[in-house]
Amino acid sequence: MKRLLLLLLMLVAAPAFADSNLPPAPLANVQLKDPAKEAQAQTLMLTLRCVVCQGQSIADSNAEMAGDMRALVRTRIAAGQSPEAIRAWLIARYGDYVSYDPPLSAVTAPLWIAPLILLALGVWFARASFKRRAKR
Structure with missing residues (x-):
């Protein structure tokens, strides 16, 4: 201890x-x-x-x-x-x-690509949410 x-x-x-x-x-x-x-x-x-x-x-x-x-x-x-x-x-x-x-390289690619993926996921979730609300 x-x-x-x-x-x-x-x-x-x-x-x-x-x-x-x-x-x-x-x-x-x-x-x-x-x-x-x-x-x-x-x-x-x-x-x-x-x-x-x-x-x-x-x-x-x-x-x-x-x-x-x-x-x-x-x-x-x-x-x-x-x-x-x-x-x-x-x-x-x-x-x-x-x-x-x-610079963009194999090592730094996630730093450059991750924001784009997160943005695309956010748009996809928002679109799905708006579609569900419109059906109600």
Whole structure:
């Protein structure tokens, strides 16, 4: 019983140890001096998902990993890389999940097809319901 309680306590406390005590990456929270490059970086950061938070973009997340990704984006933009190349590199490294707009593939097909199937089922149920009410 004590072991189970200890294990449960460790699982609950685990998120508290997720971030390190290291200072943030140099460009994590500092904008680029060139406004055009910073605009490119911001636009790209809004389209990339934080791999820790899962529901936020790296521009909005306070997670340490998101800060590292923001710094990486800004560093590469400042070095002259295109946002498309940076996006492709991040997708190659973290998978399609890092993008808010994953491409259609065998793995992501259910994400694209499920809403259409649910919509068709909803229309079918509504039609059947209206037909039953009209017969009464």
